[in-house]
Amino acid sequence: MRRSTTESRALQIILIAVALLFLAFFLALPLVAVFGEALKAGFGPFLDAVTAPDALSAIKLTLLIAAISVPLNVVFGVAASWAITKFKFPGKSLLISLIDLPFSVSPVVSGLIFVLLFGANGWFGTWLAEHDLKIIFAVPGIVLATVFITFPFVARELIPLMMEQGKDEEEAAISLGATGWQTFRHVTLPNIRWGLLYGVLLCNARAMGEFGAVSVVSGHIRGETNTMPLHVEILYNEYDFVGAFAVASLLAGLALVTLVAKTVLEWRFNLHGSARH
Amino acid sequence: MLKSRALVPLGLCFAIALPGCSGGGGGQSDKVQITNVSYDPTRELYEAINPAFAAYWKKKTGKDVTFRMSHGGSGKQSRAIIDGLDADVATLALAYDIDAIADRAKLLPTDWQKALPDNSSPYTSTIVFLVRKGNPKGIRDWADLVKPGVEVITPNPKTSGGARWNFLAAWAYGRKAGGSDKAAEDYVRSLFTHVPVLDSGARGATTTFVERGIGDVLIAWENEALLAEKKLGAGKFEVVAPSISILAEPPVAVVAKNAQKHRTEDVSKAYLEYLYSPEAQVAIARNFYRPSDPTIAEQFKATFPQIPMVTIDKDFGGWRAAQKTFFDDGGVFDRISAKK
């Protein structure tokens, strides 16, 4: 009986091997190439590149941008998933598609949109200039572009999961007298915890790594409006390949750190026995 | 609100992100800051010139000047200024990109190019070939680029300012060799059948040629070719000067309205004028640009070979006309790349 709910070990090994081979070719190899290029000249040049003042200010800016845009999209993502998965209303498919919309917009265009809105010749350009407010080519513009790009991530992660889980548990909680907030905290949240975390990690990674859209609204002022990906491009265009890949590997490393943090937390939560089902 | 322990991981993610928050620049009265929006290859040049100018300005006026530098593709930088990037000075790859700022955003007068000597170009360059060590395909001139089996690397003229200079230099050769615009178009069409990759920028094309090892010859700015020959891949490449090329003039201009707003007109103007000073001209030559000062040019004669050059104004009727004829939608470049 137990046997038939899983595959034979031989088949498992074949499947694992195919999956690993695929990942090796498409993910690991590029990653190795990045780290390989970064450390090609040894550890010294690598360290020099990532501790250069321009690199440090790029790192700071990137972290700041992520710290602002991710929480905004987490609140939105949870709210949207709740509305979409716990209720029935016409136009739901349209709403989901609208949430996906930023995915279907080329990053080049996402930046352009904000230039058309807030640029000197944009709709609000004159008004902003009169009040001496800067959005484009300053931090607010970069935040806006990042929020736009990462908009769907959390919601997209939660919707299929919450759809799959249904709403029986929540309905039971409510009928037992729990308030909406209590229900969300004690019933929904434990169920969607890992999905939410995935969403946050993806959102965060993308917020830090976004290049195309940010490039349009940044202005590329050294030490001021260059995020890490933009700094990578600049170094690359200065033929400083080691420096470019060093900063790039830092971004990859940053992603690895958050993923390790995720794994550790996952392990601790499981240890404390918060059963999922 | 983030009380639930399931959300602790969030807190952890952001804790990493907390030390952000950096302050902007300060603004005391004896300090002045100018923003120089430039194109890609000038980084080393302005890194050399900026401290020298700061010292000069301090001595002259007692004021400290600091710089905000922005580098990128020339057209993109021009667009950023039009859309509100507050550049005090624009130092771009071709006059067309500053014309666009004058025409579209009216941030400076349309006759801006008369404000400074030599068409407002304190440094010039030209278009040359970079070939692999020993010149295995025997490339001496433009005619050799269209021989069977030769692969040519040049960026996309639609997206790269440098590539437009390349295209016009090739055109000038075709017109001289064949005696007509028709012959020029045939030559350029044939040339582009030898191009396997059109990079979007001049530096990308150099990387394709130097790092990826693709192609037999790179058509490039002279300053970029010399940089590649002397520094990037020392001993692996040779520069070949063709029989005819084009005088590439990367112009500089004060973005008048912005400078006015920031009260940096004097220092911006002095900064650009300083580029014509002997000290700056030496820095220019050391960074492989051709200096406009004849005495400095004489000193660095060995670096820069004599090449007969056409000019954009005399031979192509200026950038506005050239852009329209050759590179806008439906222009010559579209025509030659459509029929393949």
Added chain:
Amino acid sequence: MTASSAAGARRRWRQPSVLPGFGLTFGLSLGWLTLIVLIPLATIFLKSAGMGWDQFVAVGLSDRALAAYRLSFGTAAAAGLVNALFGLLVAWVLVRYTFPGQKIIGAIVDLPFALPTAVAGIALTALYSPNGWVGRFLDPLGIKVAFTPIGITVALVFIGLPFVVRSVEPVLADLGNDVEEAAATLGATRLQTFSRVIFPAIAPALLTGFALAFARGVGEYGSVIFISGNMPGRTEIAPLLIVTQLEQYNYDGATAIATVMMLVSFAILLALNVVQAAGRHRYGA
């Protein structure tokens, strides 16, 4: 599931539910959506609406643009299919089996999100160009990857993989063993269990992953620009055309191409979401 759909309630826009918070969450979502996505995107449509039909067609539907759309949508679809197949396999292996290094493999899957797209492009070009680590073995076989549509597809597979894996993974993990056990008890083979029980349950997530990878691939610029040859009509992607228009200070032309791309992508996403909703209905999830 909860069959609370009384015929009388149809008149109301939303079907009644005992759960609270619809107004708050729906309002919040719609407000944020409007502010961040809809209003900004409306500028694109208004901009292209203001340019007149003839001009719109001349730029947005020119031969060159059509070739670029075909390339962009074609390679994105190919990459999406590759990702749907292998992404599902990767998710399955990560959730269902145990093997050494699993945690690390699980972590690596997200890297395409974190790596700046330009870096991905550079790294892939370094690998697949004729003198690259992989390219040098393929070149003698006559297989050219870099600077061909295959190269573009490779870049898009890289960019899109996490979308599929991360969409499928949580659903797969959440799928209890009980249904599979039930199926097995009733005499289903493993393949039958997979195709009749497991697959229908994860199909919506898989479709989502495919759609997201596809949509992302269509618009991708940073990574593709390095590995595609950018030759007009052959390896020129649609986002490059937008940049080309911008380079001529032609914001109208750029928005025209952007509008066409967005409409097509959006139509595809909408269709997939509708199919998904219908599928859910049929399987009664």
